Amino acid sequence: MRFFSDNAAPAHPKVIEAISASNQSSTAYDGDEWSQRLDAAFSTLFEREVRALWVSTGTAANCLALAALCPPYRSIVCHRDAHIEVDEAGAPGFFTGGAKLMLLEGEGAKVDAANVTTALDLIGKDVHQVQPAAISITNATEYGLVYRAHEVAALGELARARGLALHMDGARFANALATSGERPADVTWRAGVDAMSFGFIKNGGLNAEALILFRTELFDEVAVRRKRAGHLSSKGRMLAAQILALLEDGLWLQNARRANETAQLLAQAVPARLAYPVEANEVFLHVTPDEALHLRSQGFDFYDWRPGEIRLVTSWDQEGDPVERLAAAIATL
Amino acid sequence: MRFFSDNAAPAHPKVIEAISASNQSSTAYDGDEWSQRLDAAFSTLFEREVRALWVSTGTAANCLALAALCPPYRSIVCHRDAHIEVDEAGAPGFFTGGAKLMLLEGEGAKVDAANVTTALDLIGKDVHQVQPAAISITNATEYGLVYRAHEVAALGELARARGLALHMDGARFANALATSGERPADVTWRAGVDAMSFGFIKNGGLNAEALILFRTELFDEVAVRRKRAGHLSSKGRMLAAQILALLEDGLWLQNARRANETAQLLAQAVPARLAYPVEANEVFLHVTPDEALHLRSQGFDFYDWRPGEIRLVTSWDQEGDPVERLAAAIATL
Amino acid sequence: MRFFSDNAAPAHPKVIEAISASNQSSTAYDGDEWSQRLDAAFSTLFEREVRALWVSTGTAANCLALAALCPPYRSIVCHRDAHIEVDEAGAPGFFTGGAKLMLLEGEGAKVDAANVTTALDLIGKDVHQVQPAAISITNATEYGLVYRAHEVAALGELARARGLALHMDGARFANALATSGERPADVTWRAGVDAMSFGFIKNGGLNAEALILFRTELFDEVAVRRKRAGHLSSKGRMLAAQILALLEDGLWLQNARRANETAQLLAQAVPARLAYPVEANEVFLHVTPDEALHLRSQGFDFYDWRPGEIRLVTSWDQEGDPVERLAAAIATL
Amino acid sequence: MRFFSDNAAPAHPKVIEAISASNQSSTAYDGDEWSQRLDAAFSTLFEREVRALWVSTGTAANCLALAALCPPYRSIVCHRDAHIEVDEAGAPGFFTGGAKLMLLEGEGAKVDAANVTTALDLIGKDVHQVQPAAISITNATEYGLVYRAHEVAALGELARARGLALHMDGARFANALATSGERPADVTWRAGVDAMSFGFIKNGGLNAEALILFRTELFDEVAVRRKRAGHLSSKGRMLAAQILALLEDGLWLQNARRANETAQLLAQAVPARLAYPVEANEVFLHVTPDEALHLRSQGFDFYDWRPGEIRLVTSWDQEGDPVERLAAAIATL
Known part of the structure; x- marks a missing residue:
């Protein structure tokens, strides 16, 4: 399972x-x-003009955006x-x-404005130390925590004050919104986000992610960088078609809700073992290596996150039965 | 058309x-x-052990190979x-x-050993001029010409003698083999090719190309570079499945033959206008801008290659009727 | 000699x-x-505010400027x-x-506006072909030809019209001005030059070149790039001191004049053998390999430029006697 | 002071x-x-064949070596x-x-084998995480601590076991040896170091550092990279001459001893304030901002390392009087 x-x-x-259907x-x-x-579809979703490019992986979406926001x-x-x-x-x-990544601490892989401020203040303002150009956050985070609009806005304000760009890795953006119920616009450009990757692959897509530019003037540069990185598919229509299929009728939000709800089911069944609050579709549990082995022997497949901690991820197609069986199996450990 | x-x-x-079928x-x-x-399928095709990686564009396939063959x-x-x-x-x-590209002349975009030798001999053997590390050829070429095994072998021998790697851009490799009837092995590794892109997208594929490493020891490096370039699709099975579907039962060769044959039909109908011999699925014709306009007005879609020259490309799904109509239209210009 | x-x-x-003197x-x-x-010294020379950075080689001066003028x-x-x-x-x-270099033909390594226009017009305006960002010229050229202000201005106008930057490699800028007698301002920023390397090393300096920014807003970026490239000497005062020593009292122009005059002496002695007009301190002569051997046997040291052509360069410290002896030796070949 | x-x-x-003297x-x-x-001079010093290249900064020496030891x-x-x-x-x-830098903790900026092992063991062995290629240490460290041969050897052994290269930033290598009294060979290649920068600029040189390759087969690549980075001075003789002047008669060690001894004098005068043991020519003291201000008002110039801590560096030309005056000034704070 x-x-x-x-x-x-x-x-x-x-x-x-x-x-x-898009083959011809x-x-x-x-x-x-x-x-x-795509531009129109995402402009509607975000309640303003945006530019959108398809790419085939989240890594490409993130790094094309970062390359446009941060010089070498x-x-x-x-x-x-x-x-x-x-x-x-x-x-x-x-x-x-x-360019370098400057690494911060923070509970649940969450970046907060205070931590960023402290780190920025330690950088000597000279040519010897590398100066920052952008802040990047992930929503939902790698630990399944969700940024609310006001949290992003605090980072956006800081970014503006320091002359930095703000990037969002939205590989699980759908899961974040499914939980927060906030408007896409509020948690992104209205909060100061300049560019984001909008994930579909983890949420029912096959191999299409959207790179959304709120700073629309970056489009031409990003389009060239996409080609230069070997990401301009000649039959790109099949990437666009995937995205549109998920956007239409809110399928992307339905999928994310399903994944989140089953994660909640699991979390509520084993509250004592939770390593982090469960806000999206990832559940991190305190489980010993022996216990993990035992769970695997019963057919459950998951990731060993670190010694004593496992990661369980639910998906858009998650059925309830395996969740209940897993919950039961954990309860009897 | x-x-x-x-x-x-x-x-x-x-x-x-x-x-x-590969979705689950x-x-x-x-x-x-x-x-x-993939490794086994291509090893069979090439009659020796090779390593094969899927990627989603020809540009990625070419440039990942080149990065492994040529230092910065x-x-x-x-x-x-x-x-x-x-x-x-x-x-x-x-x-x-x-790394730089060092550009050669040559009829029909073909590189020959004599031209390469002349160019290499002009490079000062010091740290001031950039020293070559690889030769790259395209088969079939950008003008639809086909390298025979002995031509590649001459380049392979030269490459070995000079300590250079040999790369083949095989975006239309199927079209080349469909014409030459040569064995894949003979025109590649037996002739000295170290790595190649093996094209499927122009030949019935959707978005999967194969990067073939005859120097199998490069696999680990290339696999990392693929990930680093954002080309490691999480659902890569659907790229592999495309390639396998085309390889099996020789569909790739059937597709290429169809494209080539219809290109021949066209070429034979307008021999006086041919700018290059037609060896694959591309036909370059001397056509004035006015004539081109006239053809377009009849519903034919093609590329203006350069002033007075147009490019016509047939595809794996080419039907005969548009070819006949185009031939007739050109004849009456 | x-x-x-x-x-x-x-x-x-x-x-x-x-x-x-600058050691303490x-x-x-x-x-x-x-x-x-430095800023003040060059601002005076160029009759407007400029920013100037020392670097230790011409390659560094050129490429730091180009990196600021042309994205990857x-x-x-x-x-x-x-x-x-x-x-x-x-x-x-x-x-x-x-970034790529896009190579032009042109007599005596000179770039002219017509050639540039032709080349630019051939570039497809799409994401597939690399779009230009800058024009770079060398003054005096690699063949010792000198750009006059009006020639640079034609390129500057073209550059502006096409949205390109204009860079000048001035490794032998002193030699160019010593010949043309034009004002530094007229042949640079008034003609549209955005940044230049101003050479001293070939003209009496030890290891200091100046990178001059007419687009002064590029200074901060270039300063960081200089550090990042390992070119921020901790005792950079000794680079600045060299430049100032040559700028003061016009020593740089005196040196260049001496080199140019001795090149003229040589050129005038062997007019029939000149491969190019001699406008600076380089003399290219038609000389057979046998003749070259004979000259070398008499103690003359020079560069074999290409089969049948040698390059002779005079220097700021050129004495007349070797020139006369070389002229005589060539006359008697 | x-x-x-x-x-x-x-x-x-x-x-x-x-x-x-090297001007002609x-x-x-x-x-x-x-x-x-240079090769011979350093081969003698290191008791085996090495290749040595001059460069004009420590950054260039370090990073040229790292580029040869670590792929992108x-x-x-x-x-x-x-x-x-x-x-x-x-x-x-x-x-x-x-390439990335992977950062370790460690007292006094010292890297030890245990810390490295722990960090390496946390890296997933797949294509998703960046795999290490080299370890780099600084001797003396940024806090003036000195690696002994056995400490480097422990790192060298670890590096070999993990297939990593070992690089030493020797900006203050002379100061390290002046303290440890160990043989250059013992603390470098015999301990597993593959390449190092050998600093002269902080020790009486003007702008020449040596890049030493114990893996001599890297020379050709590094020589090209040096040129490509704009670090091949056309009058490089003046860099080589500086290095030779300091190597001959052991001037480099004399200079370093003078710096170290005066640092010791200072350290011994204010033992209660030392933030780190003083092993080379750097003294870090606990000094409040007010105290620092007071010292500056008396003409002492130093670096504010972090809140409550200052860095004092003695030099090859250090005279005793300022040291005594500084010691006295600190004592009376």
């Missing part, structure tokens, strides 16, 4: 259908009708456990041409 | 089916059964009209970290 | 004295009094024989993070 | 003389007799306070093409 990662879930049937076209790259509809000789402030630090094989350094 | 690019063709129905899996990235079958401080010898020079937005410079 | 390169000449005695200081990097005087994903238009293309080991690609 | 930095000290008179040459770059003597997609393990992390403007990222 899969609790390993939402990455491993199948694509939603409507996504497969959309790929098939007379235009390559992003000249097709599906790609051309500056740094990006992020949490020590951020995906861009620990899970992208150094892609930020590659895409930016050598 | 589409003669603009094989890039714009639909994916083959079996490819769409394969994507759908319990493993992310390339741990799935489809991805795991050296250069890659290629034709002035090579795709890596004119159509990849500088991706070789990005992936390699600044 | 040295005609190999002005690079190999000694430093002027006043330069050595200046190094010695209480400040590191560029906080010292000599470094602090665009290109720099220059002559095929430009120093940045053939003599800097790919440094432009390194400093810019992968 | 200067206690700010050994960077700000003058060059030793013999160094200035050596520059002057007939060869550019590193073809001159001084440059050609891997990381370098170092202390959080290492010069390459906090004082080189991100140069390691620039020279390597995007």
Whole structure:
């Protein structure tokens, strides 16, 4: 029973259908009708004009944005456990041409304005130390915590005051919104976010993420960087079609709600073992190696996060039965 | 009627089916059964052990290979009209970290050993001039010409003698083999090729190309570079499945033959206008701007290659009727 | 007798004295009094406010400027024989993070506006081809030709019209001005130059070049890039002191005049053999390999430029006697 | 009275003389007799064949070595306070093409094998996390602590066991040896060091550091990278001559001893205020901001290291009187 990662879930049937339905076209790259509809679709969602580009991975979406926001000789402030630090094989350094990540502590992989301020204040204002250019946050975080609009706004205000850009890794943005119930606009551009990756792959998509630019003037540069990074698919219509299929009728939010709700079910069944509050679709539990072994022997698949801690992730297609069985299995450990 | 690019063709129905059929899996990235079958499938095709990685574009396939073959401080010898020079937005410079392309002349975008030798001999052997590390050729070339095994072997021998690697951009490798009838092994590793991109997207695939490493020891480095470039799809099984669907039962060769044959039909109908011999699925014709306009007004879509010359590309799904109509239209110009 | 390169000449005695005289200081990097005087000294020379940074090589001066003028994903238009293309080991690609050089033809390594226009017009305006960001010219050129202000102005106008920056490699800027008699301002910023390297090393300096920014707002970025490239000497005062020693009392122009005059002497003695007009301190002669051997056997040292052509360079410390002896030796070949 | 930095000290008179004496040459770059003597001079010092290159800054020496030891997609393990992390403007990222620094804790900026092991063991062995390629240590450290041969050997053994290279930043290597009395060979290559920067600039040199390669096969690559980074001075003889002047007759050790001894004098006068043991030429003292102000008002110049802590650095030309006056001033605070 899969609790390993939402990455491993199948694509939603409507996504497969959309790929098939977009197969015929007379235009390559992003000249097709599906790609051309993205700007409008996301502008509606975000209640203002935005530019949107499809890319095929979250790493590409994050790092193309960061490259546009941070020159090679500056740094990006992020949490020590951020995906861009620990899970992208150094892609930020590659895409930016050598920019550094400046790592912060913070409970549940959450960056807060006070921590950022302290860190920034320690940097000597000279040419010897690398000066920051951007702050990057992940929503929901790598530990499944959700930023509320006011928290992002505090970071946005700080960023503006210090002349920094603000980037959001939204690989699980749907899960965050499904929990907070906030408007997409409130937790992003109204709170000061300049660019974000908007994740679909963990939420029913196959291989399409959206890179959203609130600073629309960055579009041309990012479009060139996308091509230069080998991410301009000649049949990009099938990436756009996936995104549109999930956006339409709110399928993306439905999917995320399903994943979140099953995570809640699990969390409520084993409250004493929770390592973090469960706010999205990730559940971190205190489980000994022996216990983990025992769970695996019963067919549960999950990730050993660190000694004594496991990570369980529910997906858009999560059925209740495995959750109940897992909850029961943990209860009897 | 589409003669603009094989890039714009639909994916083959079996490819769409394969994507759908690979949708369920319990493993992310390339741990799935489809991805795991690639090495064996290509090793069979190439009659020796090779390592194969899926990527989503030809640019990524080319440039990941080049980055493994050429350090940042050296250069890659290629034709002035090579795709890596004119159509990849500088991706070789990005992936390699600044390596140069050293551009050669040559009829029909073909690189020959004599030209390479002359160019290499002009480079001062010191630290002031950039020293070459690799030769890159495209087969079929950007003008639709096909390298035979003995031609590649001459370049392979030269490369070995000079300590250079040999790379093949095989975006239209299927079209080349469909024409030459040569064995994949003979025109690649037996002729000295170290790594190649093996194209499927222009030949019935949706968004999967294969990067083939004949120098199998490069696999680990390339796998890291793929991740670092944002090209490690979490649901990569659907890329592998596309490739397998085309490899099985020789669908890739059937598709290429269809494209080539219809290009021949067209070429034979208008021999006086041919700018280059037609050896694959591209037809370059001498056509004045006025004539081109006239053709377009009749519904034919194609690329203005340069003043007085147009490019027509047939695809795996090419039907005969538009070819006949185009031939007739050109004949009556 | 040295005609190999002005690079190999000694430093002027006043330069050595200046190094010695600046040895005592209480400040590191560029906080010292000599470094602090550079902006004013060059602002006076150029009749407007400029920012000036010392660096220790011409390659560093050129490439730091180019990195500030051209993003990684665009290109720099220059002559095929430009120093940045053939003599800097790919440094432009390194400093810019992968930008391309787009190479032009042109007599005597001179770039003219017509050639640039033709080349620019051939570039497809899309994301597939690399778009230019800057034009770089060398004055005096690698063949010793001198740009007059009106020639630079034509390029400057073109650059502005196309949204490109204009860079000048002034490794032999002194030699150019010594010949043209034009004002530094007229041939640089008034003609549209945005940044330049101002050479001293070939003209009596030891290891100090000046990087001059007419777009003064680039200073902070360039200062960081200088540090990041390992070019912020902790005792930079001795670089500044060299430059000041050569600027004061017009020593830089005196030195250049001496070199140019002796080159003229040589040129006038062997007019039939000249491969290019002699406008600065370089003389290119048609000389067979046998003749070259014969000259070398008499103690003359020079560079074999290409088969049948040699390069002779006079220096700031050029004495007349070797010139006369060389002229005589060539006359009797 | 200067206690700010050994960077700000003058060059030793013999160094200035050596520059002057090497001014005449007939060869550019590193073809001159001084440059050609470096390999032999350092091979003698290190009791085995080494290759040595001059460069003009410690940052260049460090980062050229690191670029040869670490590919762009891997990381370098170092202390959080290492010069390459906090004082080189991100140069390691620039020279390597995007490699990361992986930061360790450790008293006095010292890296020990246990800390490194713990950190390495936490890295997932997959393509998602950046894998290390090298360990870099600074000797003497940024806090003036000295590695003994056995300590380096423990790191060297660990590096070999893990397939990592070992780099030493020897900006104050002379100060380290002056204290430890160990043989250069024992604390470097015999202990597993692959490449090091050997500092002269803080120890009587003007602007010459040596990059020493114990893995001599790296020479060609490093020589190209040096040129490509704009660090191949055309009159490099004056860099080589500085180094030779300091190596000959053991002047480098004499200079370092003088600096260390005066630091000891100071340390012994104010033992209660020492933040770290004083093993080289740096003294870190607990001093309140008010006290610091008071000391400055008496003409003492130093660096505010962090709140409540100042750094005092003695130099090769340190006279005793200011040390005694400073000691007295501190005693009466």
